[in-house]
Amino acid sequence: MKKIIRVALFLLIGAIIFWVLTIIFVPKWIGKIDPATPRIKGFYLEEKNTIDVLAVGNSDVGRGFSPITLWNNYGITSYNLGTSNQTMLLAYYVIKEATEYQDIKTVVLDMDATFVEKNAPEGEYRKLFDNMRWGKTKIEALNETDLEIDNKLSYVLPLIRFHSRWNELEDDDFYITKKYNKSTAYKGMAMSSEVKPYVDKKEYMKDTGEVARISEKNQLYIKKIVDLCREKNIELLWIEMPSATSWSSARSKAVQELAKQYEIEFIDMNYPIPGLDFDWESDTADGGNHLNISGAEKVSNYVGKVLQEKYHLEDHRQDPKYASWYDEAKRYEKNKQLEQMNAKGK
Amino acid sequence: MTIVSLNFLAFIAIVSLIYFIMPKKIKWIVLLLASYVYYFISSKELTGYLIITTISIYLVARGLEKVDIKQKIECEGKERQLKKQLKNKAKKKKKLLILFAVLVNVGILVFLKYCNFLSENINNLLNLVKINYELPFRTIILPLGISYYTLQAISYVVDVYRGKCKAEKNIFKVALFLSFFPQMLEGPIGRFEELSHQLCKPHEFEYNRVKFGIQLMLWGFFKKMVIADRAGLYVNEVFNNYSQYSGIIIVVAVILYTIQIYADFSGCIDIVRGTSQIFGINLAENFKRPFFSKNIQEFWRRWHITLGAWLREYIFYPISFSKACMNLTVKSKKIFKGYIGNLIPAAFSLFFVWFVNGIWHGASWKYIFYGLYYYILTMIGMLFEPVFKIIINKLKINVNSFSYRLWQMIRTTIIVLGGMLIFRASRLKVAWEIFKSIFTFENIGKLFNGDLFRIGITSGDFIIVVIGVVIMFVVSLLQEKGINIREKISRQNVIFRWILYYGIIFTIIIFGIYGPGYDASSFIYGQF
Incomplete structure (x- = not known):
């Protein structure tokens, strides 16, 4: 009996050391372009049932949807869980996971990933899953992905995947109790102040008469998202961020058809919309693919207006329970000014 | 698997x-x-x-x-x-x-x-x-x-x-x-x-036996994954692109390959023996600190012991006691008499031993030459043994002194390094090319200017290999002195033991070479 206790204790201490080392060795994605760690870990730190709107999609959303703008202009509380290369499969599980922690009223889903057929690169899986909490949804999501069994094991024990980082560990890696909510993400949004106009000027939304094809897999996960939202009484709004390098009228048409089928509103911001005031000269960070702060605020303001008018989301600005949002807004404004100054300096 | x-x-x-x-x-x-x-x-x-x-x-x-x-x-x-x-x-x-x-x-x-x-x-x-x-x-x-x-x-x-x-x-x-x-x-x-x-x-199930088995396995994993596979990164780079390297780079590659193959083979044997020990089965030892050997014969009695023993039992003895060899003994003793007369039948039997040793390792002329390399050097040693004895006597060298024993070990190791070069090269011709390229002193500065750390492994990896080799050496030295390390550890207090166990387990997990490796560049933002 004594020996059994001794072995159990040895294994327990070993497991604790393993766990601490795992926290140290898993990469921290805190860069301002792709702050996956503070975005995802920060979500879990939000007070329960305080987020009304969830924005989901790939990096177009990650960099183009500004929850602070929605707060400042409409008092709507939202969170941006748009992660780079997020496929429809991953979007489904992100929504599912989020609804387990927050009483989401509306999901804003960017439809760019509708036409992505290949799997996300390993790094994107890692950014999402390594920061996601363990639970039924994560296990289900890992099972659904077509990762090899050895690879799947490395999501359970990430240390075996990242052990070779021993010679590139930095101070950030050792802050094992660090909370990532106050970092490079602003309620999940990645802020970029660079301005690189879309110079191609070709009319990418010109009607060619074509309708793009949506793969069966993506159709399946879009349906699953619709069903999940309906089951949980969540409103669903489909949007398409301005994205000159990845979007087209054929794609827009395909999504419009699908939206009609599911009776869901679809806002394609690649078409001229009164009141959006979007400008490819000043509102893109990288020549037409992603939005910068200016573009993100314009788009978010427009979406916020729609959410307020059509989806009747509550204005929480007078509610003392949400006082911390003002602090986050201040941090956002301060860093936005710094970012813009830096960008001008360049 | x-x-x-x-x-x-x-x-x-x-x-x-x-x-x-x-x-x-x-x-x-x-x-x-x-x-x-x-x-x-x-x-x-x-x-x-x-x-x-x-x-x-x-x-x-x-x-x-x-x-x-x-x-x-x-x-x-x-x-x-x-x-x-x-x-x-x-x-x-x-x-x-x-x-x-x-x-x-x-x-x-x-x-x-x-x-x-x-x-x-x-x-x-x-x-x-x-x-x-x-x-x-x-x-x-x-x-x-x-x-x-x-x-x-x-x-x-x-x-x-x-x-x-x-x-x-x-x-x-x-x-x-x-x-x-x-x-x-x-x-x-x-x-x-x-x-x-x-x-x-x-x-x-016997607690201590199973524990000892697991300890031996861990030691094997450490040698194989931390030392051998890490040294292999440098070795592979140099031997796979041998025409780009010469001089000191090759010398380091041959030394690292020797470390690699020893840590790899003896490490795997430790895992095998440790696994067997869990089931209560004691397998024969295959390595007994071979780099402490004073000559090649001793080296092969300490390196891949069970192969050497097999060749002695089932090749050397049957040939030595065969009619043909008996006749050869009689004839050579008649013709040459004395030392040479005894040497010829031994040379005859040993040829087959080394030939089989070589070809057993693989179907290639390089392996045959690998065996014959040891055969030729063994025969030279045996042939000139009387001459060496005379020189030693004349120079009044104390053969029992530490310095002489050290010289013997270094000499044996150099011969082994030569064998390893043949063993690792892709072909015999390549082995010769690599051997020739050693003799240049032009790039000796690479040993000190950090260039060495750009060949397959980093300076951090080099430090780990060096620390690993020092640990292996200390363990070997203690074993050579007859100390049973696992017994000795089991008598230490629990805190020391557990720190040691966790130390080796997490050293293997972190510093072991396994998995796809982490390349930050493959994780960088994909712009999608």
Whole structure:
């Protein structure tokens, strides 16, 4: 009996050391372009049932949807869980996971990933899953992905995947109790102040008469998202961020058809919309693919207006329970000014 | 399923759990089934070759025993002359049987392992004499561990023939002797009388024994994953692109390769022996601090011990005591007399030992030359031994001094390094090219300016290899002094022991070379 206790204790201490080392060795994605760690870990730190709107999609959303703008202009509380290369499969599980922690009223889903057929690169899986909490949804999501069994094991024990980082560990890696909510993400949004106009000027939304094809897999996960939202009484709004390098009228048409089928509103911001005031000269960070702060605020303001008018989301600005949002807004404004100054300096 | 994999660890955990909960009588059957499951997973239909070998040696051993029994019964009460005749008759029968066993098993090995090598050389010969015919090449996949289990099979039938062990009545016990899963991949080459009774004896769970087994496995994982595989990154880069490197870069590569192969092979053997120890089976030692050897002969008594012992028992002795060699001894003693006269028959037998040693390692001229390299150096050593003795006496060198012993060890190590260069090079010609490229002093500065750390591994990796080698050296030194390290550790207090255990476990997990590796550049933002 004594020996059994001794072995159990040895294994327990070993497991604790393993766990601490795992926290140290898993990469921290805190860069301002792709702050996956503070975005995802920060979500879990939000007070329960305080987020009304969830924005989901790939990096177009990650960099183009500004929850602070929605707060400042409409008092709507939202969170941006748009992660780079997020496929429809991953979007489904992100929504599912989020609804387990927050009483989401509306999901804003960017439809760019509708036409992505290949799997996300390993790094994107890692950014999402390594920061996601363990639970039924994560296990289900890992099972659904077509990762090899050895690879799947490395999501359970990430240390075996990242052990070779021993010679590139930095101070950030050792802050094992660090909370990532106050970092490079602003309620999940990645802020970029660079301005690189879309110079191609070709009319990418010109009607060619074509309708793009949506793969069966993506159709399946879009349906699953619709069903999940309906089951949980969540409103669903489909949007398409301005994205000159990845979007087209054929794609827009395909999504419009699908939206009609599911009776869901679809806002394609690649078409001229009164009141959006979007400008490819000043509102893109990288020549037409992603939005910068200016573009993100314009788009978010427009979406916020729609959410307020059509989806009747509550204005929480007078509610003392949400006082911390003002602090986050201040941090956002301060860093936005710094970012813009830096960008001008360049 | 390689022995350095999570699958293997899981396999051992499952098999040992079943082994310890099963009743005594069927414990060995658990090992047999596990061994065949392991073999089948790795080799699929090639398991047939293992079965053929098992059946053939089982039948031959039983046949040998029957001939012996029959001869004893027939000899009872017979006259001396008749007894002799019957004995000779029986001996002939036994020789035929043993010849059959050797031909079947060596035949399979030669066909599978050396067929293409033979075809290539016959084709070259035909080409040389301008005969327009080419033997075809075959795509052959070798059954797992065939080079090891074939030697075990031969040793079993020869031992039965020699009366050193009895023929096993149960074919499944012979099957277990040949297929015991931990030793399938890299040996050690076991002997039936030492191994079989251990395999078949039921072993209950014993805390300390299992603990010692796991400790030995951890030590093996450390050597293999932390040292060998890390050194291999540099070695592979240099040997795969040898034309780009010369001088000190090559010297470091050869030294690192020697460290790699020692840490790799002895590490795997430690894992194998540790695994076996969990089941209560003590496998033969295969390495005994070979780099403390004073000469090549001693080196080969300490390096891959079970192969050396096998070659001595089943190649050297049969040839030395053969009629041809006896005649040669008589003739050479008549012609040369004295030291040289004794040397010639030894040289004759040793040639076959080193030739087989070389070719056993692989079907290539470089391996044959590898064996002959040691043969030539051994013969030079033996031939000039009297001369060396005279020089030592004249110079009044104290052969018992530390400095002389150190010189002997360094000399042996340099010879071994030469052998390793041949062993690692892709072909004999390449080995020669690499050897020639050593002799330049132009790039000696690379040893100090950091360029060394841009060849496959970083400075951090180099430091880990150096620390690893120092740890291996200290452990070897303690073992050389007769200290049983695991016993010694078990007598320390619990905090020290646990720190040590966690230290080695997490050193392997963090610094071991495994998995796809982390390349931050492959994780960078994809702009989508």
